[in-house]
Amino acid sequence: MSTIAEFSIPIAEFALSETLERQPDMVFEVDRVVAHDTTHVVPFVRATQGDFGELTEILEADTSVEEVELLANVEGESYYRMVWINRAEIIGYMVAEQGATVHEAIASDDEWHLRVFFPERRGLSATNDYARENGFTLDVTAIYGLGDLEEAQHNLTKQQYDTLTTAVERGYYDIPRGTNAKELANELDISHQALSERFRRATKNLVKNSLLVDEDEED
Known part of the structure; x- marks a missing residue:
């Protein structure tokens, strides 16, 4: 398998x-x-x-x-x-x-x-x-x-998935925000740069796998 x-x-x-x-x-x-x-x-x-x-x-x-x-x-x-x-x-x-x-x-x-x-x-x-x-x-x-990863996590790594879900749970995406990037990075025990990289890669994967699902067919 x-x-x-x-x-x-x-x-x-x-x-x-x-x-x-x-x-x-x-x-x-x-x-x-x-x-x-x-x-x-x-x-x-x-x-x-x-x-x-x-x-x-x-x-x-x-x-x-x-x-x-x-x-x-x-x-x-x-x-x-x-x-x-x-x-x-x-x-x-x-x-x-x-x-x-x-x-x-x-x-x-x-x-x-x-x-x-x-x-x-x-x-x-x-x-x-x-x-x-x-x-x-x-x-x-x-x-x-292979199917579980693609269907359940939209091609996210575990670190990316955990970062996004933690951000939502802590109110990072709320208006006004319930936490900021520095606090979130501290909670996840990573640097601010690593947090930014995870957000960028995770967002790219979500867009590609959720919003651009017909990209290959359109090409």
Whole structure:
């Protein structure tokens, strides 16, 4: 049975930990991952927030990055193609050995948050075993059947879903507001930047899956 799993990995155990130590406000989002083996992972990465002035040089100095190519700078966002080595092997194992697809991978607030599609449920179990045997802390936060995720959560991650529902419950969308962004971020134990990113991604997913459901047919 196909399975979608959401889990987190401490940044210290994964790729770009050195970059994020020097640029703690930066948020990295992986758009696509290619892996032909466990040792070399090729992600296409979008960087937001933080200081972009020396980002490319910082990435080049990161020991988890073998290659880095700046593809574009667009309205306060930078797009990169990278080759990850060393600590990215858990992703290489999922993609190359288990045929998994990384739907989302976001680094913020000392963790990488991932949503991964496994063609077979046993691929998730094998990944858990691999993580344990190789010293990775893999914290699985949610497991969905493919239909459950699409129908029940409009393609939202658990973090996005929890953020939106908490915001509604606390009156963030009320007029006047019952809470502000700083208070909401404190309650969720995340930074203001991470809260803003979650709102933006969640809103985009809701619009695409609820209001643009016929987009492909119209095209």
